[in-house]
Amino acid sequence: MELTELAECVSSMSCVVTQLAAGLTIGMLLFLVASGLTLIFGVLGLVNFAHGSLYMMGAYFALAAYGPTGSFAIAVLAGTLGAALLGLFFERFLLSRIYGQDVLMQLLVCYAIILILDDVVKIIWGADFRNMGVPPAFLHPPFIIGGGVVPYFYAILFGITALIAVALSYGMSRTRFGRIVRAAAVNPGMVGALGINTTVVYAAVFAIGAGLAGAAGALSAPIRSVVPGAGVSILIESFIVTVIGGMGSIGGALAASLILGLTRSFGSIGFPLFVEGAMFVIMALVLILRPSGLGGRRG
Amino acid sequence: MSTSKPAGLHRRRLIGAGTAAAITGFPNIGFTQARQPIKIGVPTILSGRVAQLGISSRNAMQIEVDAFNASGGLDGRPIELIVRDSRGVPAEAARLAREMISSDAVEFLFDAEPSSGGFAIHEVVRETGTVTLHINSETSSLTADPRQRFWNAFRVARQGIHDSIAGGYYAASVARSRNLRRWMTISPDYAYGRDTTAEFVEFARGFNADIQITGETWPRLFQADYTENITRLNQGRPQAVYSCLWAGDLVTFVEQASIFGLFAQSQLFAVNMADYTTLQQVRNLPRGVHSGNRYLRNFPPVPGNLAFATEYNRRFNTFPTNWSWQSATAVRLLTTALRQVGGTNPREVAAKLKGMTIESPFGAEGTVTMRAEDQTLVDYAIGWGTTISADPFVENMQKADWATIRRLEAEWKRGKGWG
Numbered sequence: 001m002e003l004t005e006l007a008e009c010v011s012s013m014s015c016v017v018t019q020l021a022a023g024l025t026i027g028m029l030l031f032l033v034a035s036g037l038t039l040i041f042g043v044l045g046l047v048n049f050a051h052g053s054l055y056m057m058g059a060y061f062a063l064a065a066y067g068p069t070g071s072f073a074i075a076v077l078a079g080t081l082g083a084a085l086l087g088l089f090f091e092r093f094l095l096s097r098i099y100g101q102d103v104l105m106q107l108l109v110c111y112a113i114i115l116i117l118d119d120v121v122k123i124i125w126g127a128d129f130r131n132m133g134v135p136p137a138f139l140h141p142p143f144i145i146g147g148g149v150v151p152y153f154y155a156i157l158f159g160i161t162a163l164i165a166v167a168l169s170y171g172m173s174r175t176r177f178g179r180i181v182r183a184a185a186v187n188p189g190m191v192g193a194l195g196i197n198t199t200v201v202y203a204a205v206f207a208i209g210a211g212l213a214g215a216a217g218a219l220s221a222p223i224r225s226v227v228p229g230a231g232v233s234i235l236i237e238s239f240i241v242t243v244i245g246g247m248g249s250i251g252g253a254l255a256a257s258l259i260l261g262l263t264r265s266f267g268s269i270g271f272p273l274f275v276e277g278a279m280f281v282i283m284a285l286v287l288i289l290r291p292s293g294l295g296g297r298r299g
Numbered sequence: 300m301s302t303s304k305p306a307g308l309h310r311r312r313l314i315g316a317g318t319a320a321a322i323t324g325f326p327n328i329g330f331t332q333a334r335q336p337i338k339i340g341v342p343t344i345l346s347g348r349v350a351q352l353g354i355s356s357r358n359a360m361q362i363e364v365d366a367f368n369a370s371g372g373l374d375g376r377p378i379e380l381i382v383r384d385s386r387g388v389p390a391e392a393a394r395l396a397r398e399m400i401s402s403d404a405v406e407f408l409f410d411a412e413p414s415s416g417g418f419a420i421h422e423v424v425r426e427t428g429t430v431t432l433h434i435n436s437e438t439s440s441l442t443a444d445p446r447q448r449f450w451n452a453f454r455v456a457r458q459g460i461h462d463s464i465a466g467g468y469y470a471a472s473v474a475r476s477r478n479l480r481r482w483m484t485i486s487p488d489y490a491y492g493r494d495t496t497a498e499f500v501e502f503a504r505g506f507n508a509d510i511q512i513t514g515e516t517w518p519r520l521f522q523a524d525y526t527e528n529i530t531r532l533n534q535g536r537p538q539a540v541y542s543c544l545w546a547g548d549l550v551t552f553v554e555q556a557s558i559f560g561l562f563a564q565s566q567l568f569a570v571n572m573a574d575y576t577t578l579q580q581v582r583n584l585p586r587g588v589h590s591g592n593r594y595l596r597n598f599p600p601v602p603g604n605l606a607f608a609t610e611y612n613r614r615f616n617t618f619p620t621n622w623s624w625q626s627a628t629a630v631r632l633l634t635t636a637l638r639q640v641g642g643t644n645p646r647e648v649a650a651k652l653k654g655m656t657i658e659s660p661f662g663a664e665g666t667v668t669m670r671a672e673d674q675t676l677v678d679y680a681i682g683w684g685t686t687i688s689a690d691p692f693v694e695n696m697q698k699a700d701w702a703t704i705r706r707l708e709a710e711w712k713r714g715k716g717w718g
Contacts, residue, residue, distance in 0.1 A: 025526070130552065
């Protein structure tokens with residue numbers, strides 16, 4: 001533990017700015033993945049263990065699109081739409097058949113999808129790591145705010161992820177589709193009785209969740225190595241977020257993602273060898289104090 | 300009266316002809332037996348995140364084996380490589396080694412595993428007595444520790460302690476000329492990262508006592524995001540940063556650190572940067588990163604090295620790696636020993652390998668030696684230089700002095716009780 005360093009950090013403007021910016025950016029990327037996971041669970045009741053693989057596929061689709069076009073915008077779109085379509089495919093042909101089934105069956109089917117996608121990636125892109133690199137348009141010197149360092153690209157990432165979060169929140173709370181989704185999550189039978197095709201709603205929700213994971217993969221491709229199996233570590237963190245935030249709660253997922261991002265960021269100063277452990281400690285504390293999670297419904 | 304000959308006569312003729320053919324053909328059958336290939340087993344990693352290790356090792360071996368076979372092999376016996384994928388699992392590497400020895404009847408092993416699998420194979424061949432050349436394990440204790448040493452195991456790879464002495468000397472000298480006192484380290488959190496970093500720091504400070512390590516950060520192996528480690532480095536405001544991150548991990552770290560402007564305030568000493576698989580993956584390679592040579596076609600700047608890189612590129616459409624030159628050297632050492640012995644007797648081949656010096660384009664002075672006392676390769680080219688953004692990627696290479704390496708290595712061994 002290096003708590004003296006942590007104390008020095010929080011009393012220094014430059015350190016607070018640097019760590020805050022990094023923590024918020026990490027947290028928002030995590031939110032994109034976790035929000036899709038929690039949305040799918042909340043509406044479909046499916047624990048999508050293959051969600052990390054959709055994140056990975058988003059990164060590979062982005063990489064494939066960036067090569068010939070050189071456009072980061074197109075790459076992000078390709079990653080998002082590609083993962084959404086892939087998610088739709090799996091939902092229609094595989095996952096829709098196991099809705100409401102035992103979690104072990106869900107785990108088995110999702111694990112099969114993980115293995116299939118990992119092998120497909122190896123066949124198409126090879127087993128080695130790939131690197132997109134930061135697009136030249138974003139290669140600017142970092143912002144210096146109060147002596148702290150905020151990378152230009154991180155500011156862009158934060159902006160995009162925050163926009164997506166706002167759009168998601170607005171879509172779920174203020175649009176007709178959002179109301180139908182929320183209603184379907186609570187009482188699908190009643191939604192069906194009202195003449196709404198719940199199959200289409202479920203498929204759309206899964207595609208949106210998959211698209212969010214794909215968007216996160218595409219957005220992080222320039223700064224992270226893209227490798228087969230890249231979805232595993234992000235999946236574990238996403239599950240922690242989902243548990244802390246409350247299964248099915250988008251707002252809870254946002255809060256939990258930011259808490260974990262900041263824990264990672266400031267933890268690297270104060271307890272560098274216990275950052276991973278700290279996330280699980282937070283999860284345990286939340287489960288003890290509020291078993292339904294920060295944004296979950298009690299009972 | 301029938302003119303046809305009795306069937307029994309036909310049979311007798313046929314048997315006679317067959318016997319004659321068998322007798323006259325005997326020398327050919329004998330010759331065919333003499334031309335049975337010399338089987339060499341190669342357990343390595345061919346899939347997963349470090350598949351490049353096994354692929355580039357196998358490619359280089361094949362080039363050398365093809366050349367050996369084309370030149371007549373060992374009195375007509377070609378070499379056949381049996382390459383299998385351990386997937387980086389040490390237990391699987393050991394199992395493959397046993398299977399190759401018992402079922403495939405390989406006469407030699409090229410262990411192309413990293414240290415984790417290499418030590419597992421080391422124990423297998425300690426029991427079986429198979430002559431084995433470890434190709435990719437850089438952990439010093441594999442051959443430096445006398446308890447690990449036995450007659451049939453040799454290391455044909457660079458060694459951590461050699462790199463640390465060379466790197467420490469170079470870093471100390473740069474630190475002195477540029478007054479770099481505050482250093483931090485970022486290395487992967489496993490045995491190679493911890494050991495290599497400790498050795499580098501020990502020698503750098505031994506050469507320049509002004510060097511102070513003011514902080515360290517240990518990302519996990521294959522970590523996806525280095526943001527938290529980089530912000531920690533930023534907070535420490537070091538003048539220099541040492542790292543033994545490698546391959547994709549190093550690429551990701553450099554890309555992320557660049558956008559934080561880390562290299563504007565700190566000089567990076569990354570021992571594993573100068574390998575083509577890494578150099579060509581970094582999109583925005585910073586100028587002035589200090590790196591040891593892993594494999595560079597212009598270091599040593601000799602025609603043989605360039606020819607090796609050109610041939611490798613022609614056949615595999617990519618450039619060799621550090622693992623490639625080590626693999627090529629292993630084949631050259633073994634084939635030289637086989638020809639000098641004139642057979643494959645393991646005791647005789649091992650005895651010939653001990654202390655053997657061969658001409659090599661990868662040698663510091665045109666040769667490399669399998670040092671007899673610890674059965675490890677020495678005199679290979681070690682140098683440090685600084686990166687530039689385009690081919691040849693590294694400039695101002697400074698060659699390490701092997702006399703210094705040998706002297707300090709001997710002191711280091713004595714300090715560990717291995718001398």
